Amino acid sequence: MRRSAIFFGLALLSWGRALAGxxxxxxxxxxxxxxxxxxxxxxxxxxxxxxxxxxxxxxxxxxxxxxxxxxxxxxxxxxxxxxxxxxxxxxxxxxxxxTPAGAWPLGRVCIDAGHGGRDSGTVQGTLQEKNLTLDIALRLQRLLEEKHIATVLTRGGDTFVPLERRPEIAGGCDLLVSIHCNAAETASAEGIETYVLPAAGTSPTARLDRPGAQDQRTFPNNRCDEQNLWLGYCLQRQLVAIGGTRDRGVRRGRFLVLRACHCPAALVECGFLTHGEEGRRLGTEEHREAIARAICRGICHYGGRR
Ligand SMILES: [Zn+2]
Missing domain, CATH: 3.30.457.10 (Copper amine oxidase-like, N-terminal domain)
Structure with a gap:
């Protein structure tokens, strides 16, 4: 009896370890x-x-x-x-x-055009990131409003808006999408990536192999972990469907604009300005319209809308 109880106990222990591991x-x-x-x-x-x-x-x-x-x-x-x-x-x-939880609310969407004013973001030749992100943001606003989804812009012109102010502007919104273009020191880097806040207690993608004590911090946006991931996935899926570039994945980063948001939030890097072909494409209206349409489809999919 005792031996079988011990065996049963050990079996339970190893089963528990397998589940946890x-x-x-x-x-x-x-x-x-x-x-x-x-x-x-x-x-x-x-x-x-x-x-x-x-x-x-x-x-x-x-x-x-x-x-x-x-x-x-x-x-x-x-x-x-x-x-x-x-x-x-x-x-x-x-x-x-x-098995996503279902349709999330889409009453009002906050569109955050990265950079602005004295903060140009990446500058590559005649292209400035702040102008490209604003152009995509304004296109996205038009597309969402055509679907009767209300929008709020963190900036509607070439103005400087401090990073910490942007989540405040998203107050009362159902989600925030922050729009950026990427840059790298190596000219061969290309592709699209979407960031959401690391889930509570986990590491940013770039530090997965060396987690640190700071990864135990939680932020207001961590209460939206599940929606953040679903939003990031919906956006990335539509953006890579444009084609002609690399899928760099749904990643995690503790960007200020994300972590202070009280609503679900994702940051899209729509391509590398520092990559010759991708930079050239980002400079065309057709491509920026395609990006805005992809983001719009991703938001609608997230909210269970067509
Ligand atoms: Zn940027």
């Missing part, structure tokens, strides 16, 4: 009602189900859901051919995206 991809496939296959010598695992496709890479936190890259909070573990997903990545990242 990770979930094998076979179990992920079972939960999705799909099948698991491995490629690239076991380094890439794909779960294919009726309504979703998930791809995981060995020792990588960049997972793919239905063709969109979404950074989890931990790299996969395990040997090639036997990858293990961190439980938190399933419970707090992928499962909520697979």
């Amino acid at each position: 990770g979930i094998g991809l076979a179990e992920v496939a079972r939960r999705c009602g799909g099948s698991l296959s491995y490629g690239q010598e076991g380094r890439v695992g794909t779960v294919q189900a009726e309504n979703c496709c998930l791809t995981f890479r060995h020792n990588s936190a960049c997972h793919r859901l239905n063709g969109v890259s979404v950074y989890g909070q931990h790299p996969t573990r395990g040997d090639p051919g036997a990858l293990v997903l961190d439980s938190a990545d399933w419970n707090r990242v992928l499962a909520p995206l697979l």
Whole structure:
């Protein structure tokens, strides 16, 4: 009796550890009602189900859901051919995206055109980031209002608005989208990325491999963790669907404009001004209109609107 009780206790303990530690991809496939296959010598695992496709890479936190890259909070573990997903990545990242809670309110949307006035943002040749973000913001405002969605702009002209003022302007709004263009020292960097605040107790994407004590901080916007991720995913999915560029994923960063927001918020980096072809495209009205339309579709999808 005692021996069996001890055995039962040990079994419970190891089962608990397995739950806390990770979930094998076979179990992920079972939960999705799909099948698991491995490629690239076991380094890439794909779960294919009726309504979703998930791809995981060995020792990588960049997972793919239905063709969109979404950074989890931990790299996969395990040997090639036997990858293990961190439980938190399933419970707090992928499962909520697979079964979103439903339509979130879209009464009023705050559109934040990055930079402005004396803050030009990235300057590349004749292109200034502050002018491009304002142009996309004004196009987005027109598109949302055509759908009878009210909007608030953090700036409607070439004015300087302090970063800490922007979340205040979003007060009373149902979400904020901050619009930026990217820059890198290497001219080859290209693609689209969308940022949301790291979930409470987790690291920014850039520091996933070396978490620090400051990652334990929480901010007002952390009460929107679930909506933030869904919003970021909806925006990134529509932006990469424009095509012709790289999907750099839904990432996490503690940008001031995000962390002080009391409503769900995401920051989109619409492409690299420092990349020759992408910079040229961002300079065209057609491309900026396509970006505004993609953001509008992403917002509507987030809110369960057509
Ligand atoms: Zn910027």
